[in-house]
Amino acid sequence: MRSKLLIILFLGMILILYTFDSVHNSSTRFTSSEDKTAAKNVVNHTDQDQGLVRPIVLGFSQLGSESAWRNANTISIREAAEEAGIELHFEDADQSQSKQFEAIRSFIKQKVDVIAIAPVIESGWEPILKEIKQAGIPLIILDRLVNVSDSSLYVTYIGSDFYEEGRKAGKYVIDKLSSKKEIVGIVELGGTEGSTPSIARGKGFRDVIKEHENLKILKSQAADFTFAQGKQVMKSFLNKMGNEINVLYSHNDDMALGAIEAIEEFGLRPGKDIIIVSVDGTNKAFEKMAEGKINSVVECNPLLGPNLMQAVNELMQGRSLPKRIVTPESVFTETMALEEVGKRKY
Known part of the structure; x- marks a missing residue:
């Protein structure tokens, strides 16, 4: 009986020591929030070494x-x-x-x-x-x-490169109207006032056309890159200047699309009575370019x-x-529109 009791006590001591060792090896003691953070970093670093990376x-x-x-x-x-x-x-x-x-x-x-x-x-x-x-x-x-x-x-x-986009738009206008010696009236739909694309696209355009005295910007106004504002501002341009406008330079496609509606409601033909150059390269703009209502689009890849x-x-x-x-970008014209329309991812 005594020997059986000794065996039970011996086995119990082994079990207690095994449990203590397991708990000691599998737990981590934290004495402060800094220690917790440090431990977390160590775990992440160890995981990375093992190829088990947490999501960035x-x-x-x-x-x-x-x-x-x-x-x-x-x-x-x-x-x-x-x-x-x-x-x-x-x-x-x-x-x-x-x-x-x-x-x-x-x-x-x-x-x-x-x-x-x-x-x-x-x-x-x-x-x-x-x-x-x-x-x-x-x-x-x-x-x-x-x-x-x-x-x-x-x-x-x-x-x-928004500045280069503006230059590309300006070069297109120069090439398109190279035979015209009389004054060419240009209106500009700017984007959000104070934004990088609006500032740089405007400057690039002006820096290119400034050598051509007959290319004259009649009016420039911010239209917040939206269809609704593009239509409203273009409508006000037409009501004030009407047939003086020969070219519309729009800082994005949405404003150009809104302006097209305003031009048509005014009784003029977009792309013919008023040359339209836009920036972006959306599929909707390509559809209008294929219809002859936009003359050129300078690509801006989103x-x-x-x-x-x-x-x-x-x-x-x-x-x-x-x-x-x-990012690399291109310039598209009416002759290229039919090949590209429907291929855009945006």
């Missing part, structure tokens, strides 16, 4: 949904994030810079890995960008630029999602990026 988290502040171009841009980013396995925290600012600030501060609190911004306007960004830098989160600027004194506040800019996700991945791998990544 990207916080993206989109400026709004003002146009078909913008909607295509958003779809491209969402689809590319899903394909790349990147966790996307997406916020639409509805054309409000203050809402973009709110979104950015939310991303900082969430401790996302990378922040990307499509800024609604160029100015007013330096203070909030400093907050991002202080948080140690890399920043990518997408589509539109920011005007800051310290370029180290962001890693890279991905987007179009499908920036794959470029953004590649940049995010390279950042997380510790690679350096160029300060500016410009």
